[in-house]
Every structure is written in C-alpha cells, then in structure tokens.
Amino acid sequence: MISAVRVEKEYHLGETIVRALAGVSAEIEEGEFVVIIGPSGSGKSTLMHLLGALDRPTRGSVLIDGKGISMFDDYELAAVRRNLIGFVFQTFNLIPTLDSLENVLIPAQNSQGALGAAEHRAIKLLKEVGLSDRMHHKPGELSGGQRQRVAIARALINNPKIIFADEPTGNLDSATGKQIIDLMKKLNKTDGKTFVIVTHDLGLLEHATREIHLFDGKIVKDVKRRAREK
Numbered sequence: 164m165i166s167a168v169r170v171e172k173e174y175h176l177g178e179t180i181v182r183a184l185a186g187v188s189a190e191i192e193e194g195e196f197v198v199i200i201g202p203s204g205s206g207k208s209t210l211m212h213l214l215g216a217l218d219r220p221t222r223g224s225v226l227i228d229g230k231g232i233s234m235f236d237d238y239e240l241a242a243v244r245r246n247l248i249g250f251v252f253q254t255f256n257l258i259p260t261l262d263s264l265e266n267v268l269i270p271a272q273n274s275q276g277a278l279g280a281a282e283h284r285a286i287k288l289l290k291e292v293g294l295s296d297r298m299h300h301k302p303g304e305l306s307g308g309q310r311q312r313v314a315i316a317r318a319l320i321n322n323p324k325i326i327f328a329d330e331p332t333g334n335l336d337s338a339t340g341k342q343i344i345d346l347m348k349k350l351n352k353t354d355g356k357t358f359v360i361v362t363h364d365l366g367l368l369e370h371a372t373r374e375i376h377l378f379d380g381k382i383v384k385d386v387k388r389r390a391r392e393k
C-alpha cells in the first residue's frame with residue numbers, strides 16, 4: 164500500500180547536516196497494525212512523515228499504491244493525503260475555538276460531496292469513539308483522552324485506508340492511553356483500518372502485528388507476527 168525504498172533524509176542546519184534516516188526500506192500492507200519503536204532521535208517521526216507523504220525524502224523513494232510520490236506536485240500530494248491517509252498526533256492538534264464536531268469536520272472541507280453528508284459522518288464517528296455527549300464541547304472542556312478521541316474521529320472523516328499516529332498516548336495517563344489503544348485496535352479489527360503507530364511505549368508492542376525498530380536512522384529489526392489476543 165505504502166512503501167519506502169532506501170529512503171534517506173537529511174536536514175541542513177547551517178553548516179551541519181543531520182542525517183535523520185540513513186537508507187530505510189519498508190512496505191506497509193493493508194490491514195497491518197504496525198508499531199514503530201526506537202530511542203529519541205532515531206528517526207521515527209521522520210519516517211512517519213515520509214510514509215505519510217507529509218515530507219519528501221532527500222534520496223530514495225516513497226511509493227503510494229505503486230506510484231512514486233516524486234511524480235506528484237504538492238497540490239496532488241495533498242489530495243492523496245486527504246483521501247488515503249489520516250493523522251493523529253501526541254498533542255492532539257485540535258483547534259481550541261471549535262467544538263468536537265467542527266474539529267472533526269476540518270479535513271472534510273476541501274473534499275468532494277455535500278457538507279451535510281460529512282456532518283452525518285462526523286456525528287457517526289464521534290458516537291463510534293464514545294463521544295455522543297461531547298459533540299459541542301470545545302477541546303478545553305474535554306479530558307486528554309476525549310481530545311485524542313476527537314483527533315481520531317477527525318483522522319477518519321475522509322474514510323482513509325491508513326492512519327498514522329505519532330505518540331498518540333504520549334500525553335495520556337496509562338489507563339487513558341490503554342483506552343485509546345483499544346479504540347485503535349477495534350478500528351483495525353472491525354473496520355480493517357491500517358495503523359502505523361510511532362511510540363516509546365514498549366507496552367504497545369503486544370498489540371502489534373508488526374514491529375519496526377529504528378536505531379540511528381536505520382531499521383535494526385522488522386518482524387511480523389500475529390497479535391496476541393487480549
């Protein structure tokens with residue numbers, strides 16, 4: 164579905180070059196629940212940004228459904244992202260002045276179709292993530308776990324095939340974090356959504372159907388396995 168082929172990423176900071184990824188190849192397949200793990204600075208977020216087409220590699224290629232993203236201009240790439248990919252971040256990235264429903268609707272604004280249909284879908288998604296009674300609360304009126312649920316509903320609004328989550332439980336206590344993981348697992352199992360989750364949390368590994376370990380910008384371990392039943 165999405166693959167990285169010998170990707171390298173360098174950041175230029177004045178005279179110095181930071182090599183964030185030093186030749187990484189991986190293919191994400193439909194239905195997987197992938198956990199990317201590794202120490203701080205090992206290149207996890209950089210890899211996620213490249214696989215999610217938020218950024219382009221310095222060398223190597225990223226393929227989405229077999230097509231190299233270098234073929235797309237920024238406008239086309241934004242359309243690919245909007246239709247295929249959802250993103251969830253550690254800090255939720257919700258707009259404080261908008262309520263849950265409005266936040267979920269943000270990515271739908273530029274897509275095809277009537278807003279009425281999008282609104283119905285947003286309501287359905289907020290119910291699905293357990294927020295039927297929080298549709299008109301603003302982020303400041305929600306708990307951390309509830310905010311992350313809004314962010315997950317927002318990631319799902321355009322019915323993407325794949326969701327990338329960068330430290331989705333990083334700002335949550337462990338019980339709330341577990342609920343968020345359970346929600347993502349459920350979306351993976353019942354709706355067949357593919358997940359790629361970046362984390363420091365070793366506890367998430369037990370849920371993974373695949374674990375990718377990064378160290379110093381390289382993959383040092385990439386194993387697939389059946390998730391342990393819980």
Ligand SMILES: Nc1ncnc2c1ncn2[C@@H]1O[C@H](COP(=O)(O)OP(=O)(O)OP(=O)(O)O)[C@@H](O)[C@H]1O
Nearest residue numbers: 174176181182183202203204205206207208209210
């Ligand atoms: N925009 C940038 N400009 C310069 N260097 C960067 C930039 N983004 C990341 N880096 C560097 O690239 C390397 C990889 O960063 P990355 O954010 O991918 O790490 P990470 O594994 O996600 O770390 P963490 O667990 O702390 O989030 C780090 O050394 C970082 O300092």
Ligand SMILES: [Mg+2]
Nearest residue numbers: 207208209329
């Ligand atoms: Mg990171």
